[in-house]
Amino acid sequence: MRPSSSNVEGEHEPLNVWLFNPYGTIPGEPWRPYRFTLLARALIARGHRVTWWTSSFSHHSKKQRCTGWTDVAVADSFTVRLVPTPSYSSHTGLPRVWRDIVFARRASKRATSEEAPSLVVSAENPIALGWAGPRVARFHGVPYVCDVFDLWPELFRMLLPPSLRRFDRYLFAPLYASRRRTWGDAAGIVSLCDSYLAAAIRETARVDL
Secondary structure (H helix, E strand, C coil): CCCCCECCCCCECCCEEEEECCCCCCCCCCCCCCHHHHHHHHHHHCCCEEEEEEECEECCCCEECCCCCEEEEEECCEEEEEECCCCCCCCCCHHHHHHHHHHHHHHHHHHCCCCCCCEEEECCCCCCCCCHHHHHHHHHCCCEEEEECCCCCHHHHCCCCHHHHHHHHHHCHHHHHHHHHHHHCCCEEEECCHHHHHHHHHHHCCCCC
16 A cells, blocks of 8 residues: 555555445435445445445446436535446346446546555455556555455356356356455455355465466
8 A cells, every 4th residue: 555644643645545336325215224324334434435336226226327428415424426237127147247347447547547545445256357456556556455255256156057067167167266365465355244255265375466
């Protein structure tokens, strides 16, 4: 992380934190607060600024939230940036992956044209080519923290016929390799649950950090 100045009372310079996650409910929607909302609130309570880059299409309601790029001002230091993406009707399948790819490409293209953040926290499907959060962090020369919120391509394994599931490591080898790179380049890894974190630790142990 970039060095930050501190005063005699030990207070640090506020950070500009970008969150990348095309999933989850945003403030104002009729669901309980999503974990990225809680993270954002914790950061702004400590004096930092937060921009959460997420999808215009809601995974929960399967509806579009807006048309085109839209910024939602949640608080003085908390903005939800809605990235225009296509929709899908099923939790599984290629349309969902395509939505994530479009999100990664559009978000990274815009984010690399803006002033650098201090830190990137990325919770994206690592199968979606583009990997917005890591790509943006590399471009701006800032660290990123990878948040493991689901295990891909293990989810794809469940869609295979039982006779082929034992070959999933071979069938999805490029996807597993892509994920190892995404996790291995992170300055830190957090996770939705202990089992996901354990998987990330096993994978990154195979990466030359």
